[in-house]
Amino acid sequence: MQQDPTSDRVVKRVVVAGGGTAGWVTATALVRHLGPLLDVTLVESDEISTVGVGESTVPTFKGFHDLLRIKEDVFMSAAQATFKLGIEFENWGRIGDRYIHPFGIIGRRASWMAPFHHFWLHARARGFGGDLGEYCLEHMAGEANRIALDAAPNLGYAYHVDATRYARFLRGLAEPAGVRRVEGKIRAVELHPESGFVDAIVLDSGERIEADLFIDCTGFRSLILGEALGVPFEDWGRWITTNSAVAVQSRSVRPPQPYTSAIAHEAGWRWRIPLQHREGNGLVFCNEFMSDDEARAKLLAEIAGEPLVEPWLLRFKTGMRVDSWSRNCIALGLAGGFIEPLESTSIHLMMAGVTRLIEDFPFNGCSPGLVRRFNEKSRLEFECIRDFIILHYHVTERDDSAFWRRARTMEIPDSLQARLALWREDARAYQLDHELFRIESWSSVLLGQRFAPRGYHRLAEMMPEDALRDFLDRTRGEIAGIVATMPTHPEFLARYCPAPPPE
Known part of the structure; x- marks a missing residue:
């Protein structure tokens, strides 16, 4: 028994x-x-x-490997991995828009009790300050296709594997x-x-x-x-209506950039993931608004390199x-x-x-x-995580297709609605103890997709304008100087974790 x-x-x-x-x-x-x-x-x-x-991974992947005592260069060589400093988003707020959600800290603390983006918003209201990405090392390094692990302490990065x-x-x-x-x-x-x-x-x-x-x-x-x-x-599915994907691997025809690309289309979005030996590609869509054949044809028409395999279809919830x-x-x-x-x-x-x-x-x-x-x-x-994903679809000005019109007008979870209300009021964002995505993650997506707050923390007004200008200029200058010293991403990969010979 x-x-x-x-x-x-x-x-x-x-x-x-x-x-x-x-x-x-x-x-x-x-x-x-x-x-x-x-x-x-x-x-x-x-x-x-x-x-x-x-x-494609997020920075917690590195911490998990550290716990397992896995050597980074050995793993990256075996998995033919590349570095990932963030995610590039195209066509999400409006067609033609582009922004990056970087994995690093944006700006730095000014010894004041408010996140950096409040000071940046105050500067922008006064007609200066430039782009938010200029204050993030990972953003600027990604744009320049450069990386170096010893360039700055606590560099925020993940991997493509x-x-x-x-x-x-x-x-x-x-x-x-x-x-x-x-x-x-x-x-x-x-x-x-x-x-x-x-x-x-x-x-x-x-x-x-x-x-x-x-x-x-x-x-x-x-x-x-x-x-x-x-x-x-x-x-x-009532909030995240994409339910299908077509995926294909393709030959690399350009140097691998250190970020994932997420390019929105009329019924979803397309990914591009650069590895050392090839690219991973996929087209995510809602099959209510796009057929499988249309998705396959669209993916094959938009990838840069020659397909290495036949595309395959995935269904998911x-x-x-x-x-x-x-x-x-x-x-x-x-x-x-x-x-x-x-x-x-x-x-x-x-x-x-x-x-x-x-x-x-x-x-x-x-x-x-x-x-x-x-x-x-x-x-x-x-x-x-669910709420952060819904954010990308819901906070948009796109009305060019039924897919986007539904996304921007749909009911959203109360938890996300509360976050959006706080942001709209005066740019308040937060990260709970158990959350993956940081304040910088929320602010990057909200600002990148044109969800402008009505105000910001008025504590930023207490910094004299000359001091604020100097603070922002020095921060941008330090980041630009660090990026200039970095090798290119392909150069660093070839030295640090070269891929093994083809099988």
Whole structure:
């Protein structure tokens, strides 16, 4: 008779169900941090392809790698990665507009109790001050296609990575450290008849794999948390209506720039991600306003280089499972939720989830309090990112298509409405403790998409105009001087993390 896996059952055996980026990120993190305390098995099938388009990251990626003691130059060479200092947005506020959401600090503190953008807004109201991006090192370096890691302390950057090569790289770290990989497709999930906990997964081969804790990394299907345990999916499609993407890899025909491009079109937007050996391209759209064939043709017409593969189509829903953790199963990656890729948050969400798991690992069992707290933190993070993505679509002056007319007039979550009201009143922006996106992120997008505040913090008026001019001029001058000393992005890559010879 099987033992009843109650909530206080000791957790020693962990099964990661699914490979790809989510599976190997999870397995590598668990074995590197908790290896002596756990037996970690990863189950994946070579017959099941991964989504393979999560190639753009955010700065928390670097911090996660630091925790895993991964050498940056080694990883970048293996994944044929490039640096990412921010995201370029074209055609979002109006057709023809362009701005950058940089990953660095904008300006600097002036020993006054107000963020920098208030002083900049005050200067602009007086007829001087230039562009906001001139006060951000990452913005100016990105525009000049330059980078140097020792140019300034705390440079804000992330990476563009080849997702397939990255998963392979992580596997090369995880297996020697003790992760056992099992090849096979999951045929069934066995639940305990009394508790409803997961007892085992059964593979097509008939092999039965038991564990105390199961990590569901099975992608959109969510085989364990969604299908077997019945945790429902909360659909946010009423706010984020893009639901499809066509993706293709192309030959590089220009030096890689250190930022991702997000170029809006009449029914969504298009991404361009430069790697060392190729470019990643995709066209995100709402299939209510654009057909699959139209999207494919548009993508192929607009990419710069020769396609290296046949374009492939993806369908998705933006939303999350009502609970990320149910009984003895936690879903990470696409199995737990997905927010469309506009701000490159998918890999961050899986890394943040596994970090929370390590911090609150259920060694003594999946207690209700532990599960509840994990789910609360997961939901807060998902919802804050959701609101930031909705912001890009809603704050626009575009009325050239039905897609944009609906986006600009739709009802938005109360949480986002409250933020917009604060900004409109006097340019107030904030970042909560659990939030990914900083004050600079909100101000860059709001100002970049022409959502002008009616005022700003009047504390900025207390700085004499001569002092403000000098403060802004010195800040711009220091940044320009640093950028001038940097090598170009391609030069730095060739020296620091050259890609291995082609396979």
